[in-house]
Structures are given as structure tokens and as C-alpha cells.
Amino acid sequence: MYGLQAILENNGWAISAVGITIVFTGLVLLSIFISQLHKFLDLWENKKEIKKIFKKEKTKSIKRISVLFTETHKDTAQKIYLIVQTMEKSFSLSKLLWLAKTRGLERPHSNLNNLLKAGIIMPDNKGYYIWNMDMFKKIIRT
Amino acid sequence: MYGLQAILENNGWAISAVGITIVFTGLVLLSIFISQLHKFLDLWENKKEIKKIFKKEKTKSIKRISVLFTETHKDTAQKIYLIVQTMEKSFSLSKLLWLAKTRGLERPHSNLNNLLKAGIIMPDNKGYYIWNMDMFKKIIRT
Amino acid sequence: MYGLQAILENNGWAISAVGITIVFTGLVLLSIFISQLHKFLDLWENKKEIKKIFKKEKTKSIKRISVLFTETHKDTAQKIYLIVQTMEKSFSLSKLLWLAKTRGLERPHSNLNNLLKAGIIMPDNKGYYIWNMDMFKKIIRT
Amino acid sequence: METLFIEFFQNTGFALCDYRNIIMIFIGIIFIYLGIAKHYEPLLLVPIGFGMLMGNIPVFQGLGLGIYEDNSVLHYLYFGVTQGIYPPLIFLGIGAMTDFSTLLARPVLMLLGAAAQTGIFITFLGALALGFAPNEAASIGIIGGADGPTAIFLTAKLAPKLIGPIAVAAYSYMALVPVIQPPIMKLLTTRKERLIKMEELRKVSKKEKIIFPIISFLLCCFLAPAALPLLGMLCFGNLLKEAVVTERLAIAARTSIIDSVTILLGMTVGASTQGNVFLTTESIRIFILGALSFGIATACGLLFAKIMNLFLKEKINPLLGAAGVSAVPDSARVVQVVGQQEDPTNFLLMHAMAPNISGVIGSAVAAGVLWSFMS
Amino acid sequence: METLFIEFFQNTGFALCDYRNIIMIFIGIIFIYLGIAKHYEPLLLVPIGFGMLMGNIPVFQGLGLGIYEDNSVLHYLYFGVTQGIYPPLIFLGIGAMTDFSTLLARPVLMLLGAAAQTGIFITFLGALALGFAPNEAASIGIIGGADGPTAIFLTAKLAPKLIGPIAVAAYSYMALVPVIQPPIMKLLTTRKERLIKMEELRKVSKKEKIIFPIISFLLCCFLAPAALPLLGMLCFGNLLKEAVVTERLAIAARTSIIDSVTILLGMTVGASTQGNVFLTTESIRIFILGALSFGIATACGLLFAKIMNLFLKEKINPLLGAAGVSAVPDSARVVQVVGQQEDPTNFLLMHAMAPNISGVIGSAVAAGVLWSFMS
Amino acid sequence: METLFIEFFQNTGFALCDYRNIIMIFIGIIFIYLGIAKHYEPLLLVPIGFGMLMGNIPVFQGLGLGIYEDNSVLHYLYFGVTQGIYPPLIFLGIGAMTDFSTLLARPVLMLLGAAAQTGIFITFLGALALGFAPNEAASIGIIGGADGPTAIFLTAKLAPKLIGPIAVAAYSYMALVPVIQPPIMKLLTTRKERLIKMEELRKVSKKEKIIFPIISFLLCCFLAPAALPLLGMLCFGNLLKEAVVTERLAIAARTSIIDSVTILLGMTVGASTQGNVFLTTESIRIFILGALSFGIATACGLLFAKIMNLFLKEKINPLLGAAGVSAVPDSARVVQVVGQQEDPTNFLLMHAMAPNISGVIGSAVAAGVLWSFMS
Ligand code: NA
Ligand code: NA
Numbered sequence A, B, C: 001m002y003g004l005q006a007i008l009e010n011n012g013w014a015i016s017a018v019g020i021t022i023v024f025t026g027l028v029l030l031s032i033f034i035s036q037l038h039k040f041l042d043l044w045e046n047k048k049e050i051k052k053i054f055k056k057e058k059t060k061s062i063k064r065i066s067v068l069f070t071e072t073h074k075d076t077a078q079k080i081y082l083i084v085q086t087m088e089k090s091f092s093l094s095k096l097l098w099l100a101k102t103r104g105l106e107r108p109h110s111n112l113n114n115l116l117k118a119g120i121i122m123p124d125n126k127g128y129y130i131w132n133m134d135m136f137k138k139i140i141r142t
Numbered sequence D, E, F: 001m002e003t004l005f006i007e008f009f010q011n012t013g014f015a016l017c018d019y020r021n022i023i024m025i026f027i028g029i030i031f032i033y034l035g036i037a038k039h040y041e042p043l044l045l046v047p048i049g050f051g052m053l054m055g056n057i058p059v060f061q062g063l064g065l066g067i068y069e070d071n072s073v074l075h076y077l078y079f080g081v082t083q084g085i086y087p088p089l090i091f092l093g094i095g096a097m098t099d100f101s102t103l104l105a106r107p108v109l110m111l112l113g114a115a116a117q118t119g120i121f122i123t124f125l126g127a128l129a130l131g132f133a134p135n136e137a138a139s140i141g142i143i144g145g146a147d148g149p150t151a152i153f154l155t156a157k158l159a160p161k162l163i164g165p166i167a168v169a170a171y172s173y174m175a176l177v178p179v180i181q182p183p184i185m186k187l188l189t190t191r192k193e194r195l196i197k198m199e200e201l202r203k204v205s206k207k208e209k210i211i212f213p214i215i216s217f218l219l220c221c222f223l224a225p226a227a228l229p230l231l232g233m234l235c236f237g238n239l240l241k242e243a244v245v246t247e248r249l250a251i252a253a254r255t256s257i258i259d260s261v262t263i264l265l266g267m268t269v270g271a272s273t274q275g276n277v278f279l280t281t282e283s284i285r286i287f288i289l290g291a292l293s294f295g296i297a298t299a300c301g302l303l304f305a306k307i308m309n310l311f312l313k314e315k316i317n318p319l320l321g322a323a324g325v326s327a328v329p330d331s332a333r334v335v336q337v338v339g340q341q342e343d344p345t346n347f348l349l350m351h352a353m354a355p356n357i358s359g360v361i362g363s364a365v366a367a368g369v370l371w372s373f374m375s
């Protein structure tokens, strides 16, 4: 069978019409959805942002200022920074503690603790810790 | 069955003789072919080379010189080069154009166009462009 | 079937008891073995070490001193070192030899040979050679 | 020993050789040449070309050497083609390497990717008219989808016997996009149209990129469930990429997985073109229809862009329509090149990626629809 | 044409959809969300979550789309799950990326990894009491092993029908370790205990590291031969890593092999949770028992550590016991976090790795024992 | 509970253990030791050695643990060995990492690679004389080819029962090349011959390198079609490498593909050496014949080089003949070492690569010939 007859017999016109319609339906729906998506996300983001400004920022700043650094503390912090510079970017706290002890720093436990609380030493969520330079500059090197 | 009888019975001599002959035939043929290959390729290359010298070189050089750079053009080209240096090795022409506009270059379209024609900016065949330093030095920095 | 009856019927208590016993047996045995392992290895190592001190060290030092470097030799060695610096970390001896010839060094074969015997040029076991800087300093740059 | 020699010689390729093997070996070498020297889709043409050599070494039957023999190594590796396993794995990798940003920034350009698929259905009708059975006609039509894995997948499901010619046709034309498309593009657009510039694309946020593969998968597969294996893997791969936390899986998908599968798929598809099976009048008709399909798809994309311009305030460059056929990313590059022939400062590449990628989604949906109708 | 449209519509996901598919799609999206936004085991939750979407697209039967249909692509990829092939390959990769140093330095901590496995057997009893058949009860108990591949492997061998719910339960709870474990840890330990510091670990020699996988493999598998596929591959991978000369094989094991298999395993396990198969009261009971199993395992580890302290001269921090459940390395991190809540200068992570890894060995042995008893 | 304990104990490896398992475990540990401590082919000896441990854990039948049980994980992974799928994939990777330059620069050295294959056929005759069936004799002879994948491939096709001993013999002797070859080399060459220096090799062009794999594949496979799977993949891999545009496929072939397959092949070949199957007088005879085969191959290479020197104007160093056995690249290194023992400034390594690589081609052709004669 050939020609138009073959097309008719095999329901060709219908299949093609339905087929291309579905392809278009799919992509049109998707394109409409996408075009609205970022507007929707913006709204959502802003909602969060607004909340954040009022809530979290405050608690955060309070939390951090709660650690007071005397000049002695700052001095020790500088020394610890020197040690950290000899270590890898992600370092082990226990190793740092040991190094601090070895070099005769005073009360290394309590000092490390302060740095942790102040967010100068931060967990990298892989079990190691990193040195937060920004926070260090803000709090210690002022 | 053991010994020579087993070899004979299983057609061992013949198989071995034919086998080793084929291995040798294959590698001998291959080694002959290879030993001739580079001579043949040299000939082929030279044919092309000779043609090139007479044809393409000419058209190429003509084509390139066809873009004339006034001092103003050269000056702008220098400025564009400064912009390019801030971008990645393979850069997007549209981004370059936009940056050129932003920095207030005069007629950026036409200038970029000239650089393209002169082969100073060249497509990297991946949809991006690269800066042809040699050409730049030859044409602009003379 | 539910409850204790189901457990009994299916031999639950026994399976659990045997099961947890085996898990413990496995890990206890393993932990005992491990805890003894390094002691055993230390003994083994020391045995070897002691032997080494008495035997190999001697032969090694003798072997190396057996190559005598005159001042001329040392001078050539210095020149060869300059060539080596232009090559990759793992270099081909034949290339080095060729470079040495090209630059007009005297008796390159014999000189390279001396460096090989002295352990200044050492095989990297991948078919290439590396420059043993320590040995070079010890023997030549004294 | 003489008899053994003669027997052996009768089993060498020299004795068993058929002129069709020689033709196919010659074609295989051309494929390799085009891939290496002309840089036409080398990742596909080189494996297919070498596969053609492997499939056309004349071998004695029964030893388990030929790809159509049950226990041959080639047959085992070909299993991933005949069962449609390789194409979804390739789509996983493509998803993990594709950036859908442009499509998210200008979703209206997706319609061009839909329009170009009209070529599939027109060719389907043409193949029916030429006397092909519906399942074969559908497999031939999908060549116009300009998407190798999709074509192989659908053919494996509908008309496994045609995998060889259809795959070779699909990849040949995809490689020849820079040759086939430009004349059609110039014929159907005016110079003024080709000069239209597109506005800068907006920046797309990470969240949009993460949500996109999930939504487009759900939407398209609810509509055409048979697109599941292809679209599912495409979107899954893309999610792995955009999620960032799953980066190592995305890397595996877009390196070891896609590359290994590309090697095996290309080689076995090439090897499936044994001269006596491949060189038939049917194959020739498939090649002609395939070329038509490609041309029609290109034309449909271009014309639909012109129609859209009747309604859009901000006109789009109709050349972008040609990128709707897929053949990622070659047809997008062709758009760039043709556009720059008129105005070297017109940069259409990024915009052309949108119809280009939506053309992939479109042909996967079309393949799903055809599959579900034919079986 | 109308009839065709209607027929087509009747085969779309919209028409075929079951409320259970919608629920599962919703759960799948939650999995993806937890993986991406909360970083809970993203390498597992994202593939499983997307697999749930793929498995719950409502499809017509017979075309070969669903994972339970013989000739579908998903079915072929699922083969590695049902035959228990993927889990050993994942263990090969885990072996090639794990450093057993801490365990070698403090072998006594291995006992905690044994103790936590008690949870497996207690849950097994509980499941029996709730009326599950022994093979099912064993598969449910293994959830407490907190080791996804082990759970999938044992279930594939004992109760293939439960692979979906058990795998999802196991991975869910592994992802929720940071939520589930801390309250139990605080409940069962005193502040004084949580403050205990561990002494520095000794340095372990290369030779010890090379001998360890060989010995632990031989010892455990002579004891429980059915642990062969899992433990064998774990130790083989580790040997490849520690041998150094086989580094390139170790790299393959811990990159392309494990990542490819993780993609396929996660996706197909997710896809096996078709609503009508998955959403049963049985699944709910499995989830409840699984949570219990996890809790009991944690408690057993903690309590055993306290018992050990009665005999040990140098006390160990009982929090380490919680790491014995496996869930590498999440539960070790939880130990670190909980420990530092009391004393930020207490570093338990490295010490917690020892029970953590021995927990993996322990559950593989337990799985072997259960397998050999049940069949 | 007592009965359960007893029953369990009766199923442990301690109870089931056979003295042959212990012997094999001991051999396995030696393999691992040679690989790690002596650096003898560690990429092969370590996986095979650990596989020996895995295959010789005494297991109860019926659970699906042993490699010869239908539904075991090891059995599935072993499938690639028994069907001859792994060896061609390894050849793909070898092709993608081998530089054929030296061979192209001095094609006459290829003859040495042909000469060394004589060892295969002489051993074949010897094995026949010792009463082995022809298919077995052929598989034993191929050990002299000094090419693991080729030996495994041919044995899988001709005498699958012998895969274990033949593979182990082949890899053992390949690892022992630095021990086996030097005495033979010194015996059969004079000091004067060993001092011969080879002239510098000419630089080979890119085009030659691209054309070589195509031509050598076509030529050798027309001659011996049964070499198709091995030679095809070797040349395909090499083409992917030399084509440059297909670099990412070549990378996949020479990293993830070859490494993954090496792990699986090594491990399963090792595991196939279960004591009761492996420790037979047949295996011992295979080992003896294998050693002979190796020695004869080396001798044939050396002697043929000396014969060539009768005709060549520019003499070649006959030591190069020893590299013709393959065992890439170990035997080439042995040539270098032995050469330098006489004259430390004589650099034979690069020249030795030519017979070394052509030895690979030669044994693949020989395997093809034997396969076609035996079936
Ligand atoms: Na398309
Ligand atoms: Na566990």
C-alpha cells in the first residue's frame, strides 16, 4: 500500500495531528510555568528576607558580641593565627590544640573555645575546621 | 594419546606451521606497509604545500591587509585589548561588546568588526572568541 | 501468628543469641589481633633493621665510594647538571647523552656512566632517570 | 598441510569478502575522516566509523564473531542498543552537562523547539506514503528529531531491524548540520530578519535551575508517559548537576558514564551496518527520507519563528528557529555563523541554545507519543 | 482523530493517576528537598527522591516503562539491586575511600561497633512478634544496621518484595541520624560522662594498614562466610587503597565505580516505590520498626560503652557508642557535635570513626549470619 | 540454641575448610605480597591475589556465594570473563594508552614480535604430546604469548574450564619476566651482541599515527578474522587516542573503563581458583608448560634477531628479540636493564617497545588463528 491510502489506512493524519499537538502542549505549558517561576520565587525569597532582617540578624550579632576579648585574649588569638597559618586550610582542632600546648600558650582550651564561640574558628561540616579571616579581622585586629 | 602420535592425530604440525606463517605474514605485510607510509604521506603533504604556497598564502595576506587601521582605530583596538585582558581566555563577543559600550568606546560595533576581519579576534570554534596576540602586535602595535 | 509465640515458633531467641554472639566473636577476635599486630611488626622491623646496619650499609657505602671523581669529572658533572635542569624531572638518558654530545662535553658516555655508578643519576624504574640531588651535593659539590 | 592452508585461506577476509563489505569499509573510513579532519561530531563519527570497519570484516559464521551472532562480544555490547539502555544513560550525561539557563531566561523560545518537531510527523506521513509500515515510518520520522539517542531508543523499541540505517542516517545528518541548514535558512529568511538582534538574557537564579528539571520532567511525563526513560534521565542528570551537593554524581554522569556508553553505542551501531544487512534499497529510502525530515524540521522552525513575530512585540530573529531541530550544539552554532555573516556583531549563540535544548525535550516527547501509538 | 485524542488522553499520567502516586511524588520531592537544602545524605536522597518521581509517573502497563515490567530500561538497571550486585560494588568504593587508622590505633573501640548491632537482632524479634515472616523480620532488623547497601543486599536475598520500603526506611533514618540520635545520647549519658576526653591516637604504620583488610576479611568470612560479597569487596577496596601501587584501581573504585553505581542504585530503589506497591500498612509497620531499630542500636552502643567503662582503666566517652550503628560518617559527626555541646574543646570525631567503621563490618557479619539462617 | 550453634559452626569456614583452600589462600597472599612489596605487576597480582582469598573462603553450597553458583554476585561479575567480554575492553584501554611511534619509526623490529610467537605453537605441540586435547593445548600454548587478556579470551572460547590455571599461569609468568628472561638472554647472546647500539628513531608524524590503527586492524583482521574482538578494540582505542578530537573517549577508555574492568577481571579470575577445582595435576602440567612456553618464546625472539642480523646492514641488538613476547612493558624494561649491565650508556628501552607492542598484535593474531582452527 502506498500514498494517501497508506496514510489513511494507518491513521497517519490523526497520529500526526495528535502528536504535534501534544509536543506543543507540553512545551507551551512548560514555557508558561517557567515564565512565572522566577516571579513566584522572588516573592518567596523576599518574604524570607524580610523575616530575616527582623529576626536572625539580631540574634546573630548578639550571639557573637557575647564573647568578650580582652587584650590578652587578642594577643593569644594572634598567636593561634600564626599556628593556623602553618596548617592546611581545613585543620583538625585537636591538632591545633596540641600545637598550641606545645608552643606554651596559656590556657589553650579556653582560648580556642572563645575563638569557636566568636565564630573565628568555624566547622567546615566535614569534621574539620576553618579560620574565618573576616571575623578575625573584625573582632581581633580592630 | 601421547607423544608424536597425538600431534599427528590432531594435525598439530600443520596447525603450527600455518599458524606461525600467518602471524609472520600479517606482521611482515604491516611492517612493509608502514615503512612506505611516511614516504607516501610526505609526497601528499608536499603536493598540498606547493599548492598552498601559490594559492592560499596570497589570498590570505591580501585578505588581511584589506582592513585598514587608522591611528584612531589602533587606539580603540588598544583600549579593547585592555578590556579583553580582564576577561577569560575564551571570551564572548557579546559580553565584550557590552563592556566596550559601557566604557564609552566610540562605535564599538564597527571597531569589533574590524578586529574580526583582521583576524585579531578569532573564533575558537566553540562559540567563543580568542585574542590573536601575534596578529595584534603585527597590525596594531607597529 | 504474633507475639512471643511467633518468636518461639521461628526460633527467634536462638537466632538472635547466636547472631549477636558471632558478631561479637568476630570483632573481638579482630580487635585482639589488631592490638597485637603492631608489636609483632615492630619486632620484625627491628630484626631487619639490625641486620641492615651490619650488612647492607657497609656494602652500599663501599660501592658508592668506588667511583672516584677527579676535579675534571666534577666539572663535567656540573655541566651535565645544567643540562638536566633544562629537562623534565624524569628524563631519558639517551636524550641527555645526545644533549651532552651536542654541547660538546668531553667523553659524555664515560661521564654519564660515572654518574650512574655513583648513584647521582638513578633509574625511576619506569624506564626514565632522575637526578639524585642529595648524592650530587655529597659527592660533587663538596 | 596444504589443505589446511587452503581451508584457512578460504576463511580469511580476502576470500569471504563481499563487495558490500568493501563499500561499507570505505564509508567507515569516510566517517572517521569527517570526524577527525573536519571535526564533524567526532565523538560520534569516529566510533561509528571504526564500528563500521569492525562490522564489515568478513567473518565466517558460527564462531561467534559477528554482532548478530548470539554469543559474540559485539553482541553482548550491542545489547544496550537493542534494549534501549544506552540512550537514557547518554541523556543522563547530557543532562549533567547542560545548562538550561537561556531556556529559563527566555521560555518563549521553547516554542521553536516544539515547532521543529513537526518535521518528525511530516516525515512519518511521507514514509507511510512510501509504503513503510507504521512502526518503521515512525522510526524514520524521528530522524528529523536530530537527536541520535532518541532515534536509537525509539527504533530499538519499534523497529529493531532498522537501528543500523536509522542511527547512521541520524548521526550523519547531525554531523552535516553545518552543510544542510544554511541554504534553507537563507532561503526562508530575509536579510532584514537575519539582522534582528536579541536583547540580553536575564540572570537565572540557582533555585529556578533546580526546580526546572523536576517540573519539566513531571509535566512532560504526565502528558506523555512514554517519554519517561529519556526525559527522566535527562532531567535527573540535570538535577544532579544543579543541586551542587551531588556534584560528584554529576561528574560521573558527564564523564565516565556518558563517555563509556558513547564508545560502546557508537562502535556497536557502526558494527551493526554489515554490508549485506545495510546496503539495501530500504536504507537508501531511509537516507533520502531522513534528509527530507531534517530539511522540513529546519523549515518548520524557521517559519514558526516568523509566525511568532506576527504576534510578538519584541521580534525574535527567525534564524533561531533552525536551532529547534536539536543536534545540540551544532545547529545553535550554525545559527550564530549564519547570523554573523550578515552582521558580525550579532551574537545569537546563547539565544539559540534555548530552542536547541527544548528541541531535545520536544523530540523525546514526540518519541514517547509515537511509541505509545505504535505498540 | 477525536477517538485518538481521547485514547491518548486516557493514557496520559493525568488520566491514569492514582492518589498514591501523588503522595509518593510528594515524598520524592521532600527527599530531594532534604538532600539539597538540608544536606542530609544528598548523594542518596537526591537519586532516591528523583527515582520516586520516575517510579510514580502513572504509566500504562505493557509498553515496558515501569520498573516491574520485564523489558523496561528501569528493570534492566534494577537488576543490580535485585541480584545484590550494586551493594558489593558500593562497598568496594567505600573500602577504597576509608581510612581504618583510628580503628587500628584503638581496636578496643571496635566492640562498640559490635554492640550496636544488637539493635538488629532485637528488631528482628520485634518484627517476628508483629507477625512478619522470619525472612522479612530479618530484613527489617537489618535497618538497625544503619547501612544502606547491607540492608539492600540482605533484603534482595531474603525478601525481594520489601526492597523498596526497607531501602527507603534505611536511607531515611541514615539521613535523619542528626535528628534521631542526640536525644537518646543525652538521655542515656550523664554530663560527666559526656565530658570524658580521649587520649591522642598513636600513629599507625603502612604495614598495619595493608595487613588489616586481609586479616579482617579472612577472619570474619571464615566465621560468617555469607558476609563474603560485602566484606570481601570492602576489604578488597581498602587493600587497593592502602597498597599504593594499585592506586589507579583504588581511584576507579572510589570515583567512577561507586558514583555510577550510586546513581543507578539510588534511582532504581526510588523507582521501585510505586505507590500501589509501596503505600501499604506493611510499609508503615516497617518504618516504625526501622525507627525503633535505629533507636535501640544507638542505645545498645551507648550502654555497652558504659559497661566497658566498668572494666577499663582508661575510661572511654560513652557517646562513642552511638557511632557504632554505622551510618558512616554521619553518626560519628553527631558524636562530635554532642560532645562539643558540653565542651567545645573535646574532639571525638576521629575516635568515633573507629566504632563507626567497625559498625559497618559488624552489620555485614550480622547480615551474613541472618542470610545463612534464613535460607 | 545449642543445635543452632552447632549447625552454625558446621557452616563456618573453620568447619568447611579444605587443605586446598588453605594452600590457595597462602598462594593468594604470596601474589599480594609480590605485587605490593616487589612491584611485580601490582595492578594484576593484587586483584588476582585477593580474588584467590575470596574464592577460597570455604562456603556452603546453595546459598549463592561461590563463583560457580548461578546466582552469586561473583558469578555475575565472572560473566565478563567466561564470555570473553573483559579482555577486549582491556585492549580498548591499552590501545588508548599505547604510543605506537617506535614501531612506526622502525617497522622492521615488528618481525621480532612475530618471531616470539613461535613459542605459542611449539608449546601447543608440546601440550598435544603430553596428551592434552587440541583446544586445551591451544589455550596452554597461548600462555607463551605473554599477554593476559589474550590468554583469557582464547581460553574462554576454547577451554573455559581452564580459565583459572591458564590466567594465573599467564599473569604469574608476566610478573616474573624480570626473573625468567635475563638468564635466557645472556645465554643466547654474546657480550659483543649485547653491546650493539641502536640508531636514534625518526620522528613520526600525527597522520602516520592515525592511519596505523586503521590499517593494521584491516590488514590483520582480513588475514585472521578471529582476531577481530581483541585487535579491533586495541586499534579502536588507539585511534581514539591519536585522533585527539576524541580525547575524552580515549580518557574514559584508559581510565574508568580499563581500571574498572581490571578490578573485576583480576578479582574474578582469582576467585575462580577454588582449591578443589584448581589444585590438580593438570594445573601443575599447565604451569610447567607455561614456563617452557615463556622461555621458548624469549629464545625464539632472540634467535630470530640474530638471524636478521645476518641479512641486515645495520645490525640490531639481539636483546630486543626478548621483548617480542609482549608482557608490555616489563619485557622491554628487562631488555633495557640487561643491555645496561654491559654498557650503562646503551638505551634500548624505546627500541624494545616496538617488538614489545608488535608482540601484542602477534599474539592476538595467533589467538585468532588457533580459535578458528579449534572450533
Ligand atoms: Na529534536
Ligand atoms: Na552497622
Ligand code: NA
Residues within 6 Å of the ligand: F144, F145, F146, F147, F324, F325, F326, F327, F359, F360, F362, F363
Ligand atoms: Na605476545
